[in-house]
Amino acid sequence: MGKLIIAHTPDPDDAYMFYGIASGAVSVPGFEGIEQVVEDIETLNKKIIGGWNVDVTAMSAHGFAYVVDKFYLLRTGVSMGEGYGPMVVAKRRMGLRGLKVAVPGEYTTARLLLRLATGGGYTEVFARFDLIPDMVLRGEVDAGLLIHDAQLTYSDMGLVNILDLWDWWRSESNGLPMPLGVDVVNKRLGRDAALRIRNALQESIRYAWSHEEEALKYASKFSRSGKKIGEFVKMYVNQRTLDMGEEGIKAHQLLLKMASDNGLIDSALLPRMEII
Known part of the structure; x- marks a missing residue:
């Protein structure tokens, strides 16, 4: 395959978790390098819902509800609140x-x-x-x-x-973690490629943890406020980010069911949601 196109937000937590891949320390098997696209979260949401055929992207858990038939939801790369949130x-x-x-x-x-x-x-x-x-x-x-x-x-x-x-x-x-942001992979790449991408993102997060000073320095370039970068990154890049686990999966399912029950999203798409 050619280059893997990865889109993420210009936010410190996203930049931090992708640092291993962006720095070249972590590669994605089967792809000849990567190309990064950096856009704010709502721009990404609108582009993806509008039909953008990107390979891998960050987006809102809410936005994902509109493209569950086109993208896999990764267990890795999620931002979830526990004790804090919007x-x-x-x-x-x-x-x-x-x-x-x-x-x-x-x-x-x-x-x-x-x-x-x-x-x-x-x-x-x-x-x-x-x-x-x-x-x-x-x-x-x-x-x-x-x-x-x-x-x-x-x-x-x-x-x-x-x-x-x-x-x-x-x-x-009942105390589940709060879904906020997710990373998704285009289903046209196939499940095997999506799993390789997921594993590489896990390795990228571990790399950032083991090279924290340089990863935070990289992430700080993407901060609007320039304040409390380390604290913010630790809030949203944690063990749930590495793998959301069964509680994380239940939380995403619950959020979209609540939205469907309240007529805020199309319930017909929900059975096609795949989390890998």
Whole structure:
């Protein structure tokens, strides 16, 4: 085969887990090197749902619901929250009903979780995730749904957490980890190639762990805030990332079932979901 095209986000956790592959220390058997495409998560979601025929890509667990017939979901490379996750912040404590809430994209898992948790009742304003805190501070929106490293820095900006989606998810799921981001492989490559890619990504994560200083230095180039990179990476690159396990699989299945039961995704596609 030729080059393997891998797309991921410009976020420290993604950059960290792909460091072994990106640095050339880890190869993917059967492919003559790799080509990286780096785009923000919602851009990737929209391109993939729109028919982009990329080989391997990161995307939101929510976005994956629309392409389960075209991509394998890897057990490896997932971002899952345990004790933390997306949150809604504002300048003061308030309820969401009737408010304008900045949301980081139509197909983000955070958006799906917020809709499931609240049933709606607020006006969505779609915005790039890294712009949301400042939108709240300037009063362009009443509240903002935070993902990525802003979850660690919002209080430094004078914002308060008015809805913690981890608390809601923990109650609804009986303590399962919270699905957020995933890595998927195009089914046209075949199951054997997908398994080789999965194994290489596992090796890439282990390589980053064993070369932490250089992997974090590489990942820091992709941070918007430049703050708390190591803490953020450790939150979202952990043993669940190496292999989500049976609890992780159950969590993804539960999330998509909840979305289907609430009419938020097409239930006809769900039986075609394959996790490898």
